[in-house]
Amino acid sequence: MAAQPLDFYFDFASPYGYFAAMAIDELAARHGRAVVWHPILLGAVFKNTGVTANVLRPLQGDYLRHDVLRSARYYQLPLTWPAVMPINAVAPSRAYYWAATEDADRARALAKALYRAHWQEGRDISGIATVADVAAGIGLDAEALMAGVQEPAVKDALRAATDAAMARGVFGSPFVFVDGEGFWGADRLVQVERWLAQGAW
Amino acid sequence: MAAQPLDFYFDFASPYGYFAAMAIDELAARHGRAVVWHPILLGAVFKNTGVTANVLRPLQGDYLRHDVLRSARYYQLPLTWPAVMPINAVAPSRAYYWAATEDADRARALAKALYRAHWQEGRDISGIATVADVAAGIGLDAEALMAGVQEPAVKDALRAATDAAMARGVFGSPFVFVDGEGFWGADRLVQVERWLAQGAW
Numbered sequence: 001m002a003a004q005p006l007d008f009y010f011d012f013a014s015p016y017g018y019f020a021a022m023a024i025d026e027l028a029a030r031h032g033r034a035v036v037w038h039p040i041l042l043g044a045v046f047k048n049t050g051v052t053a054n055v056l057r058p059l060q061g062d063y064l065r066h067d068v069l070r071s072a073r074y075y076q077l078p079l080t081w082p083a084v085m086p087i088n089a090v091a092p093s094r095a096y097y098w099a100a101t102e103d104a105d106r107a108r109a110l111a112k113a114l115y116r117a118h119w120q121e122g123r124d125i126s127g128i129a130t131v132a133d134v135a136a137g138i139g140l141d142a143e144a145l146m147a148g149v150q151e152p153a154v155k156d157a158l159r160a161a162t163d164a165a166m167a168r169g170v171f172g173s174p175f176v177f178v179d180g181e182g183f184w185g186a187d188r189l190v191q192v193e194r195w196l197a198q199g200a201w
Numbered sequence: 202m203a204a205q206p207l208d209f210y211f212d213f214a215s216p217y218g219y220f221a222a223m224a225i226d227e228l229a230a231r232h233g234r235a236v237v238w239h240p241i242l243l244g245a246v247f248k249n250t251g252v253t254a255n256v257l258r259p260l261q262g263d264y265l266r267h268d269v270l271r272s273a274r275y276y277q278l279p280l281t282w283p284a285v286m287p288i289n290a291v292a293p294s295r296a297y298y299w300a301a302t303e304d305a306d307r308a309r310a311l312a313k314a315l316y317r318a319h320w321q322e323g324r325d326i327s328g329i330a331t332v333a334d335v336a337a338g339i340g341l342d343a344e345a346l347m348a349g350v351q352e353p354a355v356k357d358a359l360r361a362a363t364d365a366a367m368a369r370g371v372f373g374s375p376f377v378f379v380d381g382e383g384f385w386g387a388d389r390l391v392q393v394e395r396w397l398a399q400g401a402w
Contacts, residue, residue, distance in 0.1 A: 049259040058250040059372035063385060073402050074392055171260035184264060187388040191275055201274050 005034040006192075007177040009165045011042040012089040012111075014173035015068040018119040019075055019186040021112060024176065027189060031196035037108050039093040040162040042173055048166060055086060071186070080122035087118070087126040090158070091149065095131045097157035098148035099140065106140065113138045206235040207393075208378040210366045212243040213290035213312075215374035216269040219320040220276055220387040222313060225377065228390060232397035238309055240294040241363040243374055249367060256287060272387070281323035288319070288327040291359070292350065296332045298358035299349035300341065307341065314339045 006028050010017035021037075028035045046053055055061045065081075072079035092114045100107035117123045117134045125131055128149060132142035148154060165175070169182060176183045178195050194201065207229050211218035222238075229236045247254055256262045266282075273280035293315045301308035318324045318335045326332055329350060333343035349355060366376070370383060377384045379396050395402070 045260075051258055051261075052252075057252050057372070059246075059367070059370050060252075063370055063372065063383065066383075067385070070392070070402075074395070166260070169260050169264055171258070171264065182264065182267075184268070185388070187386070191271070194275070201271075 003033055004179055005036050007038060008035050009038045009040055009161075009170050009173065009175040009177075011040060011173040012092045012114060012118060012125065013086040014042065015072075015079070015119055016186040017173040018079075018115045019071065019077060020174035020176070020189060021115050022075075022077055023186075023189060024174075025108075027193055028196070031193075033196060036104075037096070037111055038161045038165065039089065039096045039111065039158070040165045040170070040173075041089060041093060041158065043088070044162050045166050045171060049171065051171070053086065054172075075186075078120045080120060082118055082122045082124060084124040084126065087124060089126065091128045091131045092118075092125050093158050094149040094154050095128075095135060095145055097161070098145060098151070098154045099135075100157075101148075101154070109138055110135055110140060204234055205380055206237050208239060209236050210239045210241050210362075210371050210374065210376040210378075212241060212374040213293045213315060213319060213326065214287040215243065216273075216280070216320055217387040218374040219280075219316045220272065220278060221375035221377070221390060222316050223276075223278055224387075224390060225375075226309070228394055229397070232394075234397060237305075238297070238312055239362045239366065240290065240297045240312065240359070241366045241371070241374075242290060242294060242359065244289070245363050246367050246372060250372065252372070254287060255373075276387075279321045281321060283319055283323045283325060285325040285327065288325060290327065292329045292332045293319075293326050294359050295350040295355050296329075296336060296346055298362070299346060299352070299355045300336075301358075302349075302355070310339055311336055311341065 006024070008020070008024050010021060024035050042053070055064050069079060096107050096111050099110045113134050114125050114131065118125045123130060125134065128146060132145050135145050136142040168177065172184050174186060176192050178192055181195060183192050207225070209221070209225050211222060225236050243254070256265050270280060297308050297312050300311045314335050315326050315332065319326045324331060326335065329347060333346050336346050337343040369378065373385050375387060377393050379393055382396060384393050
């Protein structure tokens, strides 16, 4: 029986989610694993749990803005600070679940393109027109996407993913599960890799 | 001119501060640097900034309890979960500043002994009697300590350290400054070491 895939939860508004998104597939593949991507809306989790987003907390917000830029250079990933941040990620997240209804690979390619547009080029990807433009850039049908994100099943898929994440204890982005073991943060990918290599320690 | 020492801010109640405390002196020494230790009261920072301690947040609290145990095994450090957590760290912090009035090395030795008592043996170090007992265990004068922590200058030193930390943007533990560059979290010691080795990147 093949090993279980990793579950990768993230919010498009999260820069640390971007760092993880650029590394997680290759990391898992080194250990013969696949990854299931799950964009979610952390804002809904925060609302449900009464928590303030870390970037909006006093002192921590200033630190995070500095740490994100420094960490991007540390990981050698391009980063342009978006003019609008944090964005509402409903549109890009729904676009992902629309793309996933047909093909997980194209959904993943779209997610990576959206992350690059937002965090590498600094584009505001909260509007569906921009999302469709990014999708067209990787060969997807922009008109089909614009219609698709209105389908109840697509809206439900995003809600269900966010609810499922919260039920599993997800409170931040990125959040990775390996065989039921949860790891929060791009800086925990080092531990994720150790877990994949040797199992529980 | 000798290179500036690192500033290491921590709260005795913080398990991630314990992880950093067990590594920071050796890490700095590998790059010819000393470390100035600064125990602070994060509770005062939280009160001033209106923030809830991470371990008290929904979902995150459960995760942190799990992550601390897993990270202790990852760092190969002993850990016994204290029956009382988070403790009020006024007494051990004042004891540190009392010890530091005479000798920074004995203050650092006391801080390490207190961290071990709390996080390796699970002892409640919030009471001055326990703090004095731990101090006696490393050869300090328990009676002098009990009297010393009542001195206004010692109380002021703790208040001043906490205020200075907040003024520098400290909002969590551990927090390390290298030549003015701040790093939050035991997981950022990897970046601290890179900064020491090669300077800004």
